[in-house]
Amino acid sequence: MARPLAVYGLALAAVAGGLALAGILYEAGARPPAIDHFNLEWRLGSDELAGVAYRRLAESNSRESLRLFELALRRDPASPYRWCDYGEALLAAGDQERAARAVFRGVQMGPAVAPVLMRAVNFARRVGDAGGALQHGRQLLALTPDYDDAIFTAWDRMELPAAALLVSGLPDRRSAQSYLRHSLAPTTWRWIESRGYADDPLADKYAAALLKRHEYAAAWQAWTSYVGAREAGYPGKNAIFNPGFEREPAGTVFDWRVDAVPGVAVTRDLAIAAEGKASLRLRFDHTGNLGDSGVSQRVVLQPGSYRFEGRMRTQEISSDEGLAFRLFDPENPSLLDARTGSLNATHDWTLLSVDFAVRPATRLVEVRVARTPSLKFDNKLGGTAWIDALVLTAR
Numbered sequence: 001m002a003r004p005l006a007v008y009g010l011a012l013a014a015v016a017g018g019l020a021l022a023g024i025l026y027e028a029g030a031r032p033p034a035i036d037h038f039n040l041e042w043r044l045g046s047d048e049l050a051g052v053a054y055r056r057l058a059e060s061n062s063r064e065s066l067r068l069f070e071l072a073l074r075r076d077p078a079s080p081y082r083w084c085d086y087g088e089a090l091l092a093a094g095d096q097e098r099a100a101r102a103v104f105r106g107v108q109m110g111p112a113v114a115p116v117l118m119r120a121v122n123f124a125r126r127v128g129d130a131g132g133a134l135q136h137g138r139q140l141l142a143l144t145p146d147y148d149d150a151i152f153t154a155w156d157r158m159e160l161p162a163a164a165l166l167v168s169g170l171p172d173r174r175s176a177q178s179y180l181r182h183s184l185a186p187t188t189w190r191w192i193e194s195r196g197y198a199d200d201p202l203a204d205k206y207a208a209a210l211l212k213r214h215e216y217a218a219a220w221q222a223w224t225s226y227v228g229a230r231e232a233g234y235p236g237k238n239a240i241f242n243p244g245f246e247r248e249p250a251g252t253v254f255d256w257r258v259d260a261v262p263g264v265a266v267t268r269d270l271a272i273a274a275e276g277k278a279s280l281r282l283r284f285d286h287t288g289n290l291g292d293s294g295v296s297q298r299v300v301l302q303p304g305s306y307r308f309e310g311r312m313r314t315q316e317i318s319s320d321e322g323l324a325f326r327l328f329d330p331e332n333p334s335l336l337d338a339r340t341g342s343l344n345a346t347h348d349w350t351l352l353s354v355d356f357a358v359r360p361a362t363r364l365v366e367v368r369v370a371r372t373p374s375l376k377f378d379n380k381l382g383g384t385a386w387i388d389a390l391v392l393t394a395r
Contacts, residue, residue, distance in 0.1 A: 046076035050085050062092050080110030084119045096127055107136065114140060118147050125154045133158060134169040141175040148175070152182045166191045173197045184209050189222055198226055204252040211253060216363040220300035223254045239299045239392040240367070244276040256297050263288035263381065266295055272386055274311040274349045279388035282369065286318065286382035293323070293369040298330070299392065303360045308367070309353040310340065310390040317344040317383035319374045325352055326370040329362045336362050342371070343385070355395065367392070
């Protein structure tokens with residue numbers, strides 16, 4: 001009996017589809033096209049007919065296009081694509097009410113068919129149906145990430161209220177993170193944080209994107225609010241993140257960055273520290289007259305007076321020019337370029353400090369372990385240095 005029941009079920013589905021089609025085709029005086037078995041159209045399949053219909057639509061022949069879409073739909077009434085085709089043709093003909101029902105029928109026939117859902121989003125956008133655009137976009141976002149940009153662009157063009165979009169349009173963490181990368185809106189970031197959807201890579205990418213757009217205060221606010229609890233007093237009492245290298249530098253936008261520089265190897269040292277359990281070790285191999293170590297961190301500071309302190313330990317630093325901490329404006333060093341004293345040879349932990357002022361035009365400050373290149377013949381830098389316990393605070 002299983003096979004007869006299955007056949008019977010298919011027959012019922014076909015009847016239901018035919019009745020739904022009839023309801024849309026025949027109301028308001030609509031009539032099916034005349035059946036001409038000798039006409040070439042009747043030898044074409046549903047997809048081929050739809051192709052011809054789209055060509056007629058492109059030629060601004062909406063009446064002929066609609067007739068062909070009707071015929072294609074009759075050929076395959078179970079196809080969600082044909083229902084969407086027909087709905088879009090009805091909309092082009094000015095019949096929005098029946099068009100909406102046809103597209104909705106297409107979604108019913110293919111609730112997990114991504115292109116159909118995207119067509120429903122675009123249809124809703126064209127007719128100004130905010131609820132439909134959010135509903136179908138939400139379905140599609142939950143189904144696949146492949147249409148994220150298309151959905152978000154459609155929503156942008158509709159200028160949907162942020163509150164409705166966040167609550168009704170984003171079904172999960174993945175889609176919320178994707179929308180933040182698209183919008184870069186502080187409202188979206190706060191909503192994501194409040195729901196526990198944020199993570200380190202997302203916070204870093206968001207802050208970096210804001211920096212690229214020169215939105216320095218917003219980038220700093222987003223990052224520090226996200227990670228502030230990890231550091232006692234950060235950023236109010238100390239603007240340096242991970243100041244004692246108790247964690248491995250992550251290379252994120254406002255954490256320590258270690259760039260590869262020939263002639264120096266940088267590693268975290270768990271055996272030697274001025275405070276805590278770790279420091280950062282820089283080992284120089286006597287091959288270059290270096291001016292930069294590749295170790296840096298960026299911060300955003302309000303205009304005012306500041307003090308920087310850091311501890312450094314050296315062992316057999318061979319050059320006459322030693323190592324120092326440099327604080328400068330990476331966009332315009334002429335506005336800010338301050339250095340602590342420097343260390344060479346061998347010294348136990350030594351406090352190096354400098355007072356400096358940030359002008360209103362300075363938006364970003366970079367801290368670097370730096371050196372003035374030596375002018376002597378024997379100028380290659382060798383030996384080892386450690387840094388630890390860095391503090392940057394307002395005076």
